[in-house]
Amino acid sequence: MNIYNLFYKAPAPEGIEERNAHIIGGGIAGLAAAVFLIDDAGMPGKNITLYEKRNSLGGCCDAYSGEAGYICPGERELEPFMECLWYLCSKIPSLEDPSISVLDESVRANKDMPIHSESRLLCKQGHIYEKVHDYRMSPELLLKMEHFTSIPEKDLEDMTIEDYFGKDSEFFHSSLWWCYHSMLAFKPYHSALEAQRYFNRFGLLNRLDYLEGILHTKRNDKDSVIKPIHKWLEDQGVTFRMDTAVYDLEMDEACNTVYGIKIKNQETIPVRAQDYVLLTSGSMMTNASYGDNTHIAEINRDTEDMGLFTVWKNLAARNKKFGNPDKFLSHIDKTKWMSFFLTVEDYPEFFERLEKMTGSKSGTGGGITFMDSGWEMSLVIYDRDYFPDQREKNRDVLWGDGLFGERIGSYIKKPMAECTGNEIIEEMLYHFGML
Ligand SMILES: Cc1cc2nc3c(=O)[nH]c(=O)nc-3n(C[C@H](O)[C@H](O)[C@H](O)COP(=O)(O)OP(=O)(O)OC[C@H]3O[C@@H](n4cnc5c(N)ncnc54)[C@H](O)[C@@H]3O)c2cc1C
Structure with missing residues (x-):
């Protein structure tokens, strides 16, 4: 993109106000499609319906705030060349300060708190790997x-x-x-x-070992990006059909035209010839399951209902132009990637200790990987503004993942995929040299 194309406002296509759009999936892809249809293509918001399986938007970028703490499945390592994302954010007012855009808010957050890692790789229970650079x-x-x-x-x-x-x-x-x-x-x-x-x-663009050039939003993705987009779309009159799982599309034999959207346990939504159907294809979070301190996240082996992947599989079974979803679905045991999110209340000393050990202020250090960890555990330590109510609740948070959930831990002698939250935290403390 460049200024010439970026700031040019194309005329709305003829007849756009007579068309409807059905968007399937309420993650960032579906939400972005709705914004671009309205703002770039001139479609009235009331012509757009978005179908979301759960009662919450965001998919991978979702996050929850509860009595016991927060759930945040993912963390984004953003960079300045994510043109579509920043273009999208430039159109949406920030929720906290509607006089600026989500893009402005994010740029300010990165200028105030740029990421610079001093401890990208840790080994030997809390020591910086001497060859990291x-x-x-x-x-x-x-x-x-x-x-x-x-x-x-x-x-x-x-x-x-x-x-x-x-x-x-x-x-x-x-x-x-x-x-x-x-x-x-x-x-x-x-x-x-x-x-x-x-x-x-x-x-090769960023100094990977210092994580310089990696960007972040002001808060977690849900609060900084998803909620502002949701509000903007609601203001434009978009209909959100929550708790609505699509499982197939009715199409002509050549699979060029959609006639109906099949909703699980409900009616089939008729689609007119002039309407658009935009199906997002699912992601690594689509069939995720959750555990907690004392419960293991059970592995989801359901092959009947795989959310958007089922819709994609149904289409691919009819016509090979829809690609090969099995590339993403056929290796459950090979891909036990797991994430965890830790909320620590009334114990700031713990995070102060982590700051000393890693050499980075919370929220600025980016990812840290324990090289000796059997699970290949990595972490990101956030600041106290990651969730809006964190400071008042005296809470600190960090996100972590294990790339090899099927392997045995270094301290907890079990695969990560068979561990409770408490066991995962013990493994983490061991690698920080605290056990
Ligand atoms: C831990 C983690 C870290 C990541 N880090 C990065 C990063 O650093 N940089 C980066 O660029 N990307 C990163 N990603 C990837 C990025 O977040 C995803 O690619 C992106 O958010 C996917 O968006 P999506 O809308 O396509 O899918 P999703 O976010 O999965 O959204 C799909 C939505 O569709 C809904 N749905 C599912 N089935 C149905 C159905 N049958 N009917 C209707 N709705 C349905 C789901 O509930 C969900 O809300 C990361 C992802 C994770 C999980």
């Missing part, structure tokens, strides 16, 4: 890396990262790999093509 590689590997970033995508299709670099490659022991893969949740058997895209996007 040492990206030296053998000349052969350097050449291979250079080639990797420019090789045409078609040559990387159906190839894993370890197919490209070699299973025992020194690459997988390099600081570059440690910083890169733990930040972006890559495992050696993941797609080389995806890895190349992410390398070109994140890997």
Whole structure:
């Protein structure tokens, strides 16, 4: 994008006010589609209906505030080149200060609190890895890396990262790999093509070992992005059908035209020839399950109802132009990625200790990875403004994940996927050298 295109307001397409839009999925993708239909395409908000399976919007970017603490499944490592996201945010007034946009609010937050990591990799129970900034590689590997970033995508299709670099490659022991893969949740058997895209996007633009250039919103994504968009869309007259799970689309034989939207246990919504149906395809959170301090998050093996993936599977079964959803669905046991969110109340000393150990003020350090952790645990320590009511409740929060939920922990001798929240926290404390 550039100024010439960005600030040009195209005329609304002829007849747009006669069309309706049905958007399936209330994550950031569905919400963005609604905003762009209204603001760029000139569709009246009242012509748009958004269908959401749960009673809350945001999907991956959702977050909840409760009596016992907060739930926040994801954390976003943003960067300045996410053009669609920032374009979207530039259109939406901030909830806390409607005189500025969500984009303005985010830029200010990053100027006030830029991310700079002093302890990207920790090892030996709380020590900074001495080679974290040492990206030296053998000349052969350097050449291979250079080639990797420019090789045409078609040559990387159906190839894993370890197919490209070699299973025992020194690459997988390099600081570059440690910083890169733990930040972006890559495992050696993941797609080389995806890895190349992410390398070109994140890997070489930012100083990965300091996480410089990584951006954040003022608060969590729900409060800073999803809620303001929701309010803006409501003000425009968009209809939100919550607790409404779509499970299939009625289409013509060639799968070019949608006639109806099938809602689980309810009616089929008729779609007219001039209307639009925008289906989002689901994400890693779509079939997530939750645990708590004393309960394990049960692995969801339901193959009957996989939310948006079921809709996608139904379409793909009819026509191969819809792609191959099984690429994302067929390896449950290989992909036990898990996240956790910790709320600590009335105990600021704990976070002060973490600040001392990591060398970064809470909210500015970005991701920290425990290299010795069997689960490959990583953390992000937030400041006290991550949730609006945090300060008054004297709460501190951090988010964490384990890339290898199927492996045995270093302190807790079980796979992370079989652990309660309390056990996960014990493992974390061990790696901080506190147990
Ligand atoms: C922990 C974590 C960290 C991440 N970090 C980053 C990052 O650093 N940078 C980055 O760019 N991206 C990151 N992502 C990815 C990014 O957040 C997602 O790609 C994005 O939010 C997906 O948005 P979406 O709207 O496509 O899907 P989702 O957010 O999954 O939304 C889909 C919505 O559809 C609803 N739904 C499901 N089934 C149905 C149905 N049958 N009918 C109707 N509605 C249905 C769901 O309830 C949900 O609300 C991360 C994701 C996670 C989980």
